[in-house]
Amino acid sequence: MSKSQPINRAAYQPAVKADSLEVKSAPYTPAPDNGIVIRNHAIAVNPIDWLIQAKGEIMYKHLIYPCILGLDTAGEVVEVGKNVTRFQKGDRVVGYCRGVDAKVNSSAEGAFQEYTVLLEDFTSHIPSSVSYESASVIPLGLSTASAALFQEDQLALQYPTVPPVPAGKTLLIWGGSTSVGCNAIQLGVAAGYEVFATSSAKNFDLLKKLGASRVFDYKSKTIVRDLTAALKGKTAAGGVAIGNGGAEVLMSVLQASEGQKQIALVSYPVPQTQMNHFVFLRTALSFVSWTIAFKIKGAFNGVKGNYVNASSITHNDVGKAVYVDFLPEALETGAFVPAPEPIVAGKGLESIQTAFNLQKKGVSAKKIVVTL
Structure with missing residues (x-):
């Protein structure tokens, strides 16, 4: 290693289903031509991180162990690739880490380390008014919501702008107080759509502050009737389903409404009871059987649904449209705010496993963060 290169450390997932991360020295990877290296100041934890730890042999069979997980980071630029024009050393940025993507599969792009490689098109400046902790909650939620709303195989909505260009349609978001939901509401509004969202009653005010014009209690026994009535006389832009039961409700509502009958499926069906035997087989069976049943019902009702993959935006034009063309200006002007609120679980790489457990x-309406 060159003397001019920083010394890196990482929290490794040492092996498949190893029950604890291992903090140790890690290679420092120089900036690629179209990327940067940042010194991480805050990283966020997502359910997928500890799910990979617990069930990596089921969900991410392509990973090479030991590996560095983590998808959300915010920090300071320390190195810039030769083809990068948007950033310079010292810039404060937030970025989406692609390390666990099957087409990338690189620990250099994992968040759970001191120095991470980010690609230019999936990184944004953050203004001085936004802390690293707040910024770090953005990337995975934003990327997932962007894939759901803007990709051609999903809702294919018009892109967000500052200020918005009215679309004259209404977007439904089931699970509005989740990380993905908070981002989807803001992106939908910025793209010019009226947004109806669901959450528990205690989060109604948050969702309205984020831009939802109406918020509904997902626990209500009349939720299908309420949403259908609210959409009467409007043109639906489709729906985003986050969490159990959302896809079924949105199908019923869209089937009875005018407009696009398409659902972006953010949540994957999983067994609701703990399994100790034949875990892979039973998980796969649950996924396949639910998907087939949903597709058949959708065919009869004229409603389609596709599963959402956040990292897919790094392989098409959506990532650049959001991270380059929209987010920097939106953060600077306040048209987009980091959400949900961060909860700092600790400081240092050693705190990431504690964050997993938390x-x-x-x-609810929060996201776990570790500072470095």
Whole structure:
């Protein structure tokens, strides 16, 4: 290693289903021609991180162990690739880490380390008014929401702008207080759509502050009737389903409404009871059987649904449209705010496993963050 290169450390997932991360020295990877290296100051934890730790042999069979996980980071630029024009050393940025993507599969692009490689098109400046902790909650939620709303195989909505260009349609978001939901509401509004969202009653004010014109209690026994009535006389732009039960409700509502009958499926069906035997087989069976049943029902009702993959935006034009053309200006002007609120679980790479354990317990309208 060159003397001019920083010394890196990382929190490795040492092996398949190893129950604890291992903090140790890690290679420092120089900036690629179209990327940068940042010194991470805050990283966020997502359910997918500890799910990979617990069930990596099912969900991410392509990973090479030991590996560095983590998708959300915010920090300071320390190195710039030769073809990069948007950033310079010292810039404060937030970025989406692609390391676990099957087409990338690179620990250099994982968040759970001191120095991470980010590609220019999936990184944004953050203004001085936004802390690293707040910024770090953005990337995975934003990327997932962007894939759901803007990709051609999903809702294919018009892109967000500052200020918005009215679209004259109404977007439905089931699970508005989740990380993806908070981002989807803001992106939908910025793209010019009226947004109806669901959450528990305690989060109604948050969703309205983020731009939802109406918020509905997902626990209500009349939720299908309420949403259908609210859409009467309007043109639906489709729906985003986050969480159990959302896809079925949105199908019923869209089937009875005018407009696009398409659902972006953010949540994957999983067994609701703990399994100790034949885990892979039973998980796969649950996924396949639910998907087939949903597709058949959708065919009869004229409603389609596709699963959402956040990292897919790094392989098409959506990533640049959001991270380059929209987010920097939106953060600077306040048209987009980091959400949900961060909860700092600790400081240092050693705190990431603690953050995993805290996240497993569940949070509402919050996201777990570790500072470095």
